[in-house]
Amino acid sequence: MSVRLAVPFLLALAATAPLTAPLSATAQTPPPAAPAKAVAAAAPTDAARMARLTAPLPADQAAMKAHVMFLASDAMRGRDAGSGEYDIAAQYVAAQFYAAGLRPMGDAGGYLQKVPLTAYKIAGEGTFRWTGANAAARALVFGSDYVPAANPAAKATNVSAPIVYLGYGLSAPAYGIDDYAGVDVRGKIVAYVGGVPAGLPSEIAATLGGAPARLAAAAAHGAVGAVAIADLRRAGRGAPGFDTVKKGYDSERVTWALPDGTGSTATPAVPLLGTLSPAGAAKLFGRDWAAMARAARRKVLRARPVTAAGTLTVESATSFRALPSSNVLGMIPGSDPAVGRETVALSAHLDHVGVGKAVDGDTIYNGALDDAIGIASLIEAAKRFKQAAAPKRSVLFLAVTAEEKGLVGSDYFVNHPTVPIADIVADVNLDMPILTYRFEDMVAFGGDRSTLGPIIARAVAGIGVGLSPDPMPEEAIFVRSDHFRFVQKGVPSVFLWPGQKGPGKAAVAAFMDRCYHKPCDDLSQPILWDQGVRFVDANYRIAREIADAPDRPRWNKGDYFGLLFKGPMAAQ
Numbered sequence: 271m272s273v274r275l276a277v278p279f280l281l282a283l284a285a286t287a288p289l290t291a292p293l294s295a296t297a298q299t300p301p302p303a304a305p306a307k308a309v310a311a312a313a314p315t316d317a318a319r320m321a322r323l324t325a326p327l328p329a330d331q332a333a334m335k336a337h338v339m340f341l342a343s344d345a346m347r348g349r350d351a352g353s354g355e356y357d358i359a360a361q362y363v364a365a366q367f368y369a370a371g372l373r374p375m376g377d378a379g380g381y382l383q384k385v386p387l388t389a390y391k392i393a394g395e396g397t398f399r400w401t402g403a404n405a406a407a408r409a410l411v412f413g414s415d416y417v418p419a420a421n422p423a424a425k426a427t428n429v430s431a432p433i434v435y436l437g438y439g440l441s442a443p444a445y446g447i448d449d450y451a452g453v454d455v456r457g458k459i460v461a462y463v464g465g466v467p468a469g470l471p472s473e474i475a476a477t478l479g480g481a482p483a484r485l486a487a488a489a490a491h492g493a494v495g496a497v498a499i500a501d502l503r504r505a506g507r508g509a510p511g512f513d514t515v516k517k518g519y520d521s522e523r524v525t526w527a528l529p530d531g532t533g534s535t536a537t538p539a540v541p542l543l544g545t546l547s548p549a550g551a552a553k554l555f556g557r558d559w560a561a562m563a564r565a566a567r568r569k570v571l572r573a574r575p576v577t578a579a580g581t582l583t584v585e586s587a588t589s590f591r592a593l594p595s596s597n598v599l600g601m602i603p604g605s606d607p608a609v610g611r612e613t614v615a616l617s618a619h620l621d622h623v624g625v626g627k628a629v630d631g632d633t634i635y636n637g638a639l640d641d642a643i644g645i646a647s648l649i650e651a652a653k654r655f656k657q658a659a660a661p662k663r664s665v666l667f668l669a670v671t672a673e674e675k676g677l678v679g680s681d682y683f684v685n686h687p688t689v690p691i692a693d694i695v696a697d698v699n700l701d702m703p704i705l706t707y708r709f710e711d712m713v714a715f716g717g718d719r720s721t722l723g724p725i726i727a728r729a730v731a732g733i734g735v736g737l738s739p740d741p742m743p744e745e746a747i748f749v750r751s752d753h754f755r756f757v758q759k760g761v762p763s764v765f766l767w768p769g770q771k772g773p774g775k776a777a778v779a780a781f782m783d784r785c786y787h788k789p790c791d792d793l794s795q796p797i798l799w800d801q802g803v804r805f806v807d808a809n810y811r812i813a814r815e816i817a818d819a820p821d822r823p824r825w826n827k828g829d830y831f832g833l834l835f836k837g838p839m840a841a842q
């Protein structure tokens with residue numbers, strides 16, 4: 271599961287908050303020589319811990335636990351995408367796929383698909399230069415008036431154009447939002463404030479909240495760049511304060527590399543150029559600024575477009591560092607001559623966040639629940655498919671890299687699919703099931719957006735539980751894991767979690783508070799392996815039913831995401 275707010279498309283392009291800075295920054299620095307856990311190995315409590323770790327279990331539970339023992343061990347050092355330990359973990363999964371009898375679906379007849387990750391960051395302070403009346407008095411100063419943004423699409427950025435302020439700078443007609451109505455921004459730089467209008471559903475708000483939605487709207491309207499204006503709206507989701515942006519503006523971000531070594535982005539022609547403080551924006555907009563700022567600070571933003579009387583020239587440099595990694599792919603071919611080419615994908619992410627800041631003397635972020643247990647579930651689901659009669663449709667098992675860096679491995683896969691993307695009928699994603707309690711219900715994020723809904727309901731009934739509505743809509747979970755990359759290609763997708771009935775609520779809250787993206791997400795947690803087997807069972811049943819159904823899933827009529835990202839099974 272990626273960090274709240276670090277929704278990949280927010281992250282990959284955003285020069286906003288240093289969303290993953292604490293972890294990714296520390297992960298880049300050389301790790302301390304001796305992991306603290308090794309030092310603690312002689313402590314008397316370790317005998318009890320080891321006894322629990324090695325206590326016998328029924329074979330199906332032991333098999334699942336064994337994967338997590340390996341993948342979440344300290345020796346894997348948190349499986350940071352791009353690390354040698356991640357590569358070892360990938361070999362482990364390839365070996366398990368082989369043992370399960372899966373057909374290799376990676377490069378050159380193997381299980382691995384090379385993913386050319388690239389880490390990029392701004393080099394230097396850049397320049398923001400104003401040409402117009404009183405240009406000398408209105409010279410923009412790095413750090414107080416502006417901070418530049420890294421541009422994943424180019425080593426050198428040089429944009430010179432008039433600048434137009436558009437309020438939120440959003441275009442989402444389905445929700446009555448169109449800041450571009452009646453404005454011609456062709457060849458211009460767009461300036462916007464962060465945040466979103468109040469009252470939007472959380473998944474929509476999360477989709478629109480960051481820079482990428484602004485850049486997409488700007489690109490669709492022919493703009494040549496964009497700048498954010500900070501501190502006018504209440505700082506928060508999608509509207510980081512200027513000081514926050516300044517702290518993280520030069521942190522490293524990750525995407526996948528194009529053949530020329532620059533990074534992939536959805537909007538290469540419209541770079542986010544940087545962020546302005548109100549003082550910086552005042553220099554650009556001159557006499558108009560006072561009224562603009564007053565209107566922008568109101569509770570409900572009703573912005574009048576304003577074009578500054580001059581030209582803004584932005585120059586900056588972005589540096590790139592190759593960070594090669596891989597996805598792991600295997601398949602059970604479909605048996606039906608008519609629909610056997612169609613493919614159900616099961617995905618889970620193999621990476622975690624690596625080695626980082628010490629917490630209670632521990633620097634290794636093991637990622638047992640996030641998401642070694644999802645990978646273990648994927649492998650065990652593959653074995654179940656292999657043991658049963660061949661499914662009608664093919665089933666693809668996909669372990670992806672760099673989820674934690676912004677769903678990058680899954681983005682690479684959907685853009686370089688080893689089966690035609692139009693043949694992928696659904697993605698069932700397995701990420702961070704919290705299996706520390708006996709679950710009494712399940713939650714299917716995104717399930718009610720497509721015809722997958724009834725399939726999922728039947729499947730979970732098969733393991734004796736019901737479906738509950740999303741208990742934490744404010745977290746916008748549906749847009750925060752790898753299935754969302756499939757959604758962006760128009761593929762109906764779902765992502766299942768054990769629910770929060772009974773002991774669930776307290777257990778989920780405890781994990782999110784204490785161990786989510788912390789070193790204690792390891793095998794010292796009270797993981798119930800019988801619940802792991804139930805989780806595998808539920809996902810197996812869902813994938814099985816999709817694979818054998820007469821029709822492939824389709825988006826529900828009018829669904830927002832189904833319309834936004836049209837695919838072969840697009841919403842009408």
Ligand SMILES: [Zn+2]
Nearest residue numbers: 271272640674
């Ligand atoms: Zn995570």
